Structure formats: C-alpha cells, structure tokens
Amino acid sequence: MQRVTLSVDDDLLATLDRHMKKHRYASRSEALRDILRDAAAREALEAGPAGKEEGFCIATLAYVYDHETRDLGRRLTQAQHKHHDLQVATLHVHLDHDSCLEVSVLRGPVKAVRAMADETVSQRGVRHGQLHLVPAELDNKRHSHGGRGGHDHIHA
Numbered sequence: 001m002q003r004v005t006l007s008v009d010d011d012l013l014a015t016l017d018r019h020m021k022k023h024r025y026a027s028r029s030e031a032l033r034d035i036l037r038d039a040a041a042r043e044a045l046e047a048g049p050a051g052k053e054e055g056f057c058i059a060t061l062a063y064v065y066d067h068e069t070r071d072l073g074r075r076l077t078q079a080q081h082k083h084h085d086l087q088v089a090t091l092h093v094h095l096d097h098d099s100c101l102e103v104s105v106l107r108g109p110v111k112a113v114r115a116m117a118d119e120t121v122s123q124r125g126v127r128h129g130q131l132h133l134v135p136a137e138l139d140n141k142r143h144s145h146g147g148r149g150g151h152d153h154i155h156a
Contacts, residue, residue: 006032016028016031016032019031019035041134041135045057045110045133045135054109054110054111055109055110055135056108056109056110056135056136056137056138057106057107057108057109057110057113057133057134057135057136058105058106058107058133058134058136059105059106059107059113059117059131059132059133059134060103060104060105060106060131060132061102061103061104061106061113061116061117061120061121061129061130061131061132062101062102062103062104062128062129062130062132063101063102063120063121063126063127063128063129063130064095064099064100064101064126064127064128064129065099065100065102065123065125065126065127066098066099066125066127067098067099067100068098068125069124069125072123072124072125072126075123076102076120076123076126079116079119079120079123080104083112083116085108086106086107086108086112086113086116087104087105087106088104088105088106088107089104089105090102090103090104090105091103091104107136110133113131113133114131114133117129117131
C-alpha cells in the first residue's frame with residue numbers, strides 16, 4: 001500500500017469529514033479509498049477493461065408503475081422478453097391497489113442494459129425508475145461443477 005500526502009482546501013476537507021461521519025468510516029483514508037473505488041467503477045462502466053471495449057455490468061432496475069395504465073403490463077412484459085438475454089430475474093411486488101414495484105436483475109453490456117432501462121422507465125405509467133450498475137468482468141474458462149468432465153460458459 002502506498003502512502004500519499006494530499007492538500008485540500010478547508011471546504012473540501014469539511015466535505016470529506018461529513019462524508020466520513022455519515023458513512024461511519026474509521027478514517028479519512030478509508031473514506032478516500034471508497035471514493036476512488038467508486039470513481040474507478042464508474043470509469044470501468046463507461047470504457048470497459050483498459051478502455052478497449054464497452055463495459056460489462058451486473059445491474060438492478062427498480063421502478064414503480066401504475067398497473068391500471070392501459071396496456072402497460074403487456075408492454076413491460078414484451079420489453080422483458082425482447083431483452084431476455086439481459087434478464088436474470090425479476091421480482092414483482094403489489095404495493096397498493098394501483099401501484100406495483102418491479103426489481104429486475106440484469107447482466108450484459110452497459111450500453112444494452114442502459115437502453116433497456118431507458119425503454120422501460122420511459123413508458124407511460126412508469127414512475128420512480130432507478131438503474132444501479134456494478135462493473136463486472138467476463139470469465140469464460142472451462143470448469144466443472146463436481147461431475148465428470150467440464151464445460152464452457154461465461155461467468156461474470
């Protein structure tokens with residue numbers, strides 16, 4: 001681990017200290033490391049590994065919608081089937097007589113996941129949409145799940 005000296009003005013230091021206390025970090029160093037990890041993750045999502053290709057991600061898309069909106073349930077289901085390659089799982093919760101919450105776990109190229117999220121939350125009747133992206137790397141190695149022989153498939 002490297003030790004660095006950092007000079008910041010009083011306002012930025014106060015911001016760091018508030019962030020540290022709010023998130024209960026033990027030290028400024030821990031808070032700064034997490035801030036830098038977050039910046040690195042955002043960079044990876046935009047550029048992909050070493051800037052060579054589009055980033056890959058695991059994501060959650062959460063949104064609330066009015067199930068009484070004409071044809072909305074059908075349109076949302078069609079969009080999910082259209083992007084079946086990105087879908088891992090979906091949780092559906094009835095919030096009240098009119099509102100439903102769906103949380104979809106997605107996996108794929110950042111650009112495709114964002115496009116699907118935009119297509120979903122822009123539907124008339126959908127509100128409070130939020131996409132959370134986590135950078136991931138693809139691993140396509142031959143392996144076994146305890147049985148004989150191995151097989152290839154992609155892990156994120």
